[in-house]
Amino acid sequence: MKKAVGYVRVSSQEQALQGLSLEAQRQKIEDYARFKGVELVGIVADEGLSGKNLRRPGAQKVLGLAKNRTIDAVIVVRLDRMFRSTIDALETTQRFDKWGIELHSLNETLDTGSAMGRFFITMVAALAALERETAGERTAMALALKKANGEKCGGDTAPFGWDADQEGLLIPNEKEQLVLSLIKDLRAEGLSLRSICRYLMENGFKTKRGNDAWHPEVIRQILKAA
Numbered sequence: 001m002k003k004a005v006g007y008v009r010v011s012s013q014e015q016a017l018q019g020l021s022l023e024a025q026r027q028k029i030e031d032y033a034r035f036k037g038v039e040l041v042g043i044v045a046d047e048g049l050s051g052k053n054l055r056r057p058g059a060q061k062v063l064g065l066a067k068n069r070t071i072d073a074v075i076v077v078r079l080d081r082m083f084r085s086t087i088d089a090l091e092t093t094q095r096f097d098k099w100g101i102e103l104h105s106l107n108e109t110l111d112t113g114s115a116m117g118r119f120f121i122t123m124v125a126a127l128a129a130l131e132r133e134t135a136g137e138r139t140a141m142a143l144a145l146k147k148a149n150g151e152k153c154g155g156d157t158a159p160f161g162w163d164a165d166q167e168g169l170l171i172p173n174e175k176e177q178l179v180l181s182l183i184k185d186l187r188a189e190g191l192s193l194r195s196i197c198r199y200l201m202e203n204g205f206k207t208k209r210g211n212d213a214w215h216p217e218v219i220r221q222i223l224k225a226a
Contacts, residue, residue: 004033004073004104006043007062009081022047025077032075032106041071053084054092063092066101073102073113093121159225160208179205183222193219 006029008022026043033040046058054063059082065071074096076082083089093103093112102113111117158164161180163173179200186196193216200214207214 002038002072002102003041003070004038004075005041005062005065005071006030006033006075007045007058007082008043008077009046009049009056009058011049025081028077028106029075032104036104038073040075054082054088066096066099069099069101071101073104075104076106078107079105079110090121160222176208180222183219187219187223192216 006026008025008029010020010022010025022045026045029043030040044058044061046056049056049058054060062074062082066074074082079089083092089103096103097112102111102117104111104113108120110120112121158170158173161173161176162170164170182205183196183200186199187193191199196219197214197216201212204212205214206212207218
């Protein structure tokens with residue numbers, strides 16, 4: 001028989017809401033475990049805590065049990081009881097999958113131990129990727145418009161290839177513009193982000209902060225903002 005642990009949470013604002021009380025969540029999880037024929041070894045609770053992140057005592061305990069493989073499954077009434085977002089849930093579910101742990105959510109009818117549950121997670125991953133790409137496109141368009149208008153693109157540091165004057169307006173940095181063109185050319189030739197980093201380091205080019213070390217994510221951000 002599979003062993004499962006339940007997880008329940010309620011924030012201070014949700015204490016009085018019907019169906020979200022700790023008692024109601026516990027009852028639903030117990031009923032689900034009996035229906036599924038799994039052994040419920042315990043129910044971990046976080047009371048009066050928001051779900052803005054996973055740095056909650058109860059959530060950390062559940063993650064520890066999963067990582068140590070002392071259980072086979074985690075059961076929640078709703079995904080938002082444990083996770084702040086679908087992307088957060090996806091990332092944790094991927095870790096569960098590596099550890100051989102199933103995630104069951106009653107509200108979303110999610111059971112990652114089933115083919116349909118794994119399909120649901122695949123769809124969530126695709127939607128999450130689409131959301132990130134769309135956000136990236138919107139950011140790139142906004143940066144391009146700001147550059148065209150000579151405006152600073154936010155933050156304390158101007159984007160690579162540009163400097164900000166005393167009024168916060170962007171002006172081209174000739175030295176960095178040459179490196180920026182080189183990065184674009186190398187990428188157009190089919191070099192990977194890591195290969196571009198290696199080329200820049202081997203030839204003594206420095207980052208915006210004057211560092212010798214280049215990282216793929218830095219190159220990715222430079223190309224996105226270019």
